[in-house]
Amino acid sequence: MERIERHACFGGWQDVYQHQSAVLGCEMRFAAYLPPQAQVQACPVIYWLSGLTCNEQNFITKAGAQQYAAAHGVILIAPDTSPRGDKVADDDAYDLGQGAGFYVNALQEPWNSHYRMYDYIVSELPTLVEAHLPATEKRSIFGHSMGGHGALMIGLRNASRYCSLSAFSPIVAPSQVPWGRKAFMAYLGDDKATWAQYDTIHLLDEAASIPPILVDVGTADPFLHDQLKPSLLADICDKKQHKYTLRLHDGYDHSYYFISSFVGEHIAFHAQNLK
Amino acid sequence: MERIERHACFGGWQDVYQHQSAVLGCEMRFAAYLPPQAQVQACPVIYWLSGLTCNEQNFITKAGAQQYAAAHGVILIAPDTSPRGDKVADDDAYDLGQGAGFYVNALQEPWNSHYRMYDYIVSELPTLVEAHLPATEKRSIFGHSMGGHGALMIGLRNASRYCSLSAFSPIVAPSQVPWGRKAFMAYLGDDKATWAQYDTIHLLDEAASIPPILVDVGTADPFLHDQLKPSLLADICDKKQHKYTLRLHDGYDHSYYFISSFVGEHIAFHAQNLK
Numbered sequence: 107m108e109r110i111e112r113h114a115c116f117g118g119w120q121d122v123y124q125h126q127s128a129v130l131g132c133e134m135r136f137a138a139y140l141p142p143q144a145q146v147q148a149c150p151v152i153y154w155l156s157g158l159t160c161n162e163q164n165f166i167t168k169a170g171a172q173q174y175a176a177a178h179g180v181i182l183i184a185p186d187t188s189p190r191g192d193k194v195a196d197d198d199a200y201d202l203g204q205g206a207g208f209y210v211n212a213l214q215e216p217w218n219s220h221y222r223m224y225d226y227i228v229s230e231l232p233t234l235v236e237a238h239l240p241a242t243e244k245r246s247i248f249g250h251s252m253g254g255h256g257a258l259m260i261g262l263r264n265a266s267r268y269c270s271l272s273a274f275s276p277i278v279a280p281s282q283v284p285w286g287r288k289a290f291m292a293y294l295g296d297d298k299a300t301w302a303q304y305d306t307i308h309l310l311d312e313a314a315s316i317p318p319i320l321v322d323v324g325t326a327d328p329f330l331h332d333q334l335k336p337s338l339l340a341d342i343c344d345k346k347q348h349k350y351t352l353r354l355h356d357g358y359d360h361s362y363y364f365i366s367s368f369v370g371e372h373i374a375f376h377a378q379n380l381k
Numbered sequence: 382m383e384r385i386e387r388h389a390c391f392g393g394w395q396d397v398y399q400h401q402s403a404v405l406g407c408e409m410r411f412a413a414y415l416p417p418q419a420q421v422q423a424c425p426v427i428y429w430l431s432g433l434t435c436n437e438q439n440f441i442t443k444a445g446a447q448q449y450a451a452a453h454g455v456i457l458i459a460p461d462t463s464p465r466g467d468k469v470a471d472d473d474a475y476d477l478g479q480g481a482g483f484y485v486n487a488l489q490e491p492w493n494s495h496y497r498m499y500d501y502i503v504s505e506l507p508t509l510v511e512a513h514l515p516a517t518e519k520r521s522i523f524g525h526s527m528g529g530h531g532a533l534m535i536g537l538r539n540a541s542r543y544c545s546l547s548a549f550s551p552i553v554a555p556s557q558v559p560w561g562r563k564a565f566m567a568y569l570g571d572d573k574a575t576w577a578q579y580d581t582i583h584l585l586d587e588a589a590s591i592p593p594i595l596v597d598v599g600t601a602d603p604f605l606h607d608q609l610k611p612s613l614l615a616d617i618c619d620k621k622q623h624k625y626t627l628r629l630h631d632g633y634d635h636s637y638y639f640i641s642s643f644v645g646e647h648i649a650f651h652a653q654n655l656k
Binding site for chain 1: 443448639
């Protein structure tokens with residue numbers, strides 16, 4: 107694991123690391139914000155999963171999250187969204203292949219040789235972080251759009267590993283919407299029982315209890331009705347009597363301007379649950 | 382003047398406008414953050430001048446400044462750094478031509494037909510802003526690197542028009558450093574008296590009094606000793622008994638991670654002086 111970027115930021119360090127991933131079979135990068143507190147003690151970690159087309163840079167350059175991590179003494183880890191490189195299968199479309207891993211373990215050719223983002227996020231990445239950075243084993247997870255799907259899905263399937271889950275503009279029902287159906291068909295094949303294991307709505311329906319969940323969506327999000335469908339999240343949580351917070355923000359869209367406006371509240375929510 | 386982007390952000394709007402510039406003879410874009418207060422009253426304006434290679438996007442996507450503008454009720458205007466387009470002279474180097482206007486009125490061929498960023502920033506842009514946006518005629522100005530040079534130089538030459546000036550990592554002595562000498566020779570020719578009118582150190586030497594000035598520089602800035610030379614600013618202000626604040630920040634570099642860490646203090650400084 108090699109550090110390839112380091113910038114002073116809000117009294118801490120915004121770093122980028124590069125490492126050979128055994129799970130993904132390629133070289134990967136992830137960003138790590140170390141708050142000032144990490145210079146003297148191990149800190150809990152919040153994982154950020156980005157959306158379609160993003161890599162490890164988008165969140166750290168655009169979200170303005172470091173100031174809140176510094177205030178609360180939490181580490182922020184932002185990985186890439188797929189395996190990368192010339193030897194990794196890809197597709198011309200923005201919503202399949204590199205930049206669009208959908209946080210699943212692929213079963214279908216040609217994707218199954220590298221696309222194992224589920225295992226990378228759940229196991230390999232935290233193992234690396236906890237071995238090499240001043241991190242405790244307290245974890246929370248959040249993300250945006252495809253990464254909001256990833257954060258909720260991974261958090262629900264591994265509830266003992268994450269203290270809290272949150273998402274901006276998440277794809278909550280990938281089995282039911284165009285982005286998710288396209289990706290799941292390509293990566294997983296047509297077995298709907300396999301899809302269900304990566305679908306937040308299904309996981310909420312199966313869960314006896316869930317970690318604290320916060321979801322923010324903008325009413326001016328162009329993907330709201332066709333791809334995100336947050337009302338499905340509300341419906342299933344109400345039906346199952348799961349506690350959750352879903353907020354609709356008037357006039358906000360799908361961009362990092364929306365994320366930056368509320369990321370401070372998400373980090374405060376996770377910091378509270380990480381205590 | 383046409384609005385080509387609008388995003389809800391911290392209760393206000395992050396807009397981008399496009400207009401035909403009479404001064405520059407080309408189509409230009411600028412960004413405008415309108416805080417929530419601008420929906421009910423006219424607000425003072427802080428102009429941001431970006432550095433080499435930037436356009437109107439860099440500051441609004443990376444600095445995280447909107448939250449402070451919302452807190453203080455100030456408008457933020459971020460223009461492009463040069464005239465733009467196929468008909469506008471350019472150079473292969475990153476530090477000359479498009480993206481590198483240096484905020485001067487060019488006198489030399491081929492630059493003199495479009496490169497009049499000084500007049501654009503001092504006159505045409507504020508006239509547009511004050512006519513079409515909910516802006517008062519109270520103005521402050523700040524910037525980064527080449528734009529730090531622009532902000533200090535323009536503010537000193539037009540002290541009655543700006544309530545306060547600030548800069549991150551500014552080129553304070555363009556006549557004495559490689560970036561500035563290359564640009565001034567190309568745009569202005571070899572007359573050093575002309576250069577002096579665009580040189581902050583010279584302007585500070587000539588000024589009887591100056592507006593409030595705040596300058597931040599990082600000690601890990603790779604351009605500190607060859608291009609920025611903040612000690613020249615301190616020396617001339619001390620000699621002339623000008624009041625100023627110059628802060629050296631240990632470990633910070635030339636990036637937006639540095640700017641984002643202290644932009645809140647700069648906006649608070651300007652807001653205080655705009656009252």
